[in-house]
Amino acid sequence: MDAHSSVFGNYSTINSPKTQCYALKPVAFSSSKQVLLRTHLSFPSNIAITEKRLRIRASVEEVHSEIVGPNVLEDSVKVKVRRKNLAVFVSGGGSNFKSLHEATVNGFIHGDISVLVTNKPDCGGAEFARDKGIPVILFPKVKDGSVLSSKDLVNAIRSYKVDFIVLAGYLKLIPTELIRAFPRSILNIHPSLLPAFGGKGYYGMKVHKAVIASGARYSGPTIHFVDEEYDRGRILAQRIVPVLPNDTAEELAARVLHEEHKLYKEVVAALCEERIIWREDGVPLIQCKENLSLYK
Ligand SMILES: Nc1nc2c(c(=O)[nH]1)N[C@@H](CN(C=O)c1ccc(C(=O)N[C@@H](CCC(=O)O)C(=O)O)cc1)CN2
């Protein structure tokens, strides 16, 4: 039996040739007086478990459901963490933006999209924002021809009390002033497995065409922190999808985009719940919601 420790206390795993089981994962509640023990006891059928343990499990579950009700346990992290404000940057259709917006509305993301920034005032993302009553900032140009300076952009975003900036198909270089104003707080999603097929000139279908032409067998989205150069920031999350022998760029793009929508929601949710930690060598890690002592 291996002993583990987590922010919620100690738990143990019971290793057997067939499976790894987890037992006794104590979960802290907001009230310091009530620390309930939830047991996750799952054993292969060939391992007998005592009736007493089952009674413990039943009683703990019963007490748990009486005191806090179903699902509150999963939200205990959210209860302790302030709801965050997000700025999203788009240049095109905005499917990632729409997916993230839905996740803020249905509670998956503990945050709100406070403002949208775009360089294309008539793009699909800007239209969606206007439909939802989300303010739209035009950067780097405004309709009347005057140019919003980088400093103006920083002040405008700060006026919305923004905590994090999320780039979702934004095709212009984020200025150094904004990067310095929001350290370790700007994410971007790129449709390839960085560092491959990234950098200036690699956006949209150009990326997928290059992947297919290279003969790569896998591709997928990368979510990274933004620094002064295109696609060179610290990688936070990736997913892989197969590149099929007869794939068109459009077919590959659709496969990658499907994974983007799922991955971005998970990553932004972790960001808003303050579950991102930085390893000593500067690599960011995501703490798992189910067990904060495990990382992705
Ligand atoms: N400072 C940063 N700004 C941006 C980053 C970044 O990592 N650091 N990521 C990009 C998003 N992106 C890839 O994920 C990307 C977008 C656009 C380009 C590009 O070559 N753009 C062209 C202009 C395209 C146009 O105007 O239609 C260019 O600069 O010549 C590369 C990568 C967002 N910003």
Ligand SMILES: NCC(=O)N[C@@H]1O[C@H](COP(=O)([O-])[O-])[C@@H](O)[C@H]1O
């Ligand atoms: N290098 C940046 C880049 O190519 N970003 C890509 O633009 C698309 C935007 O789609 P969306 O507007 O439907 O979210 C997404 O596939 C995103 O990865």
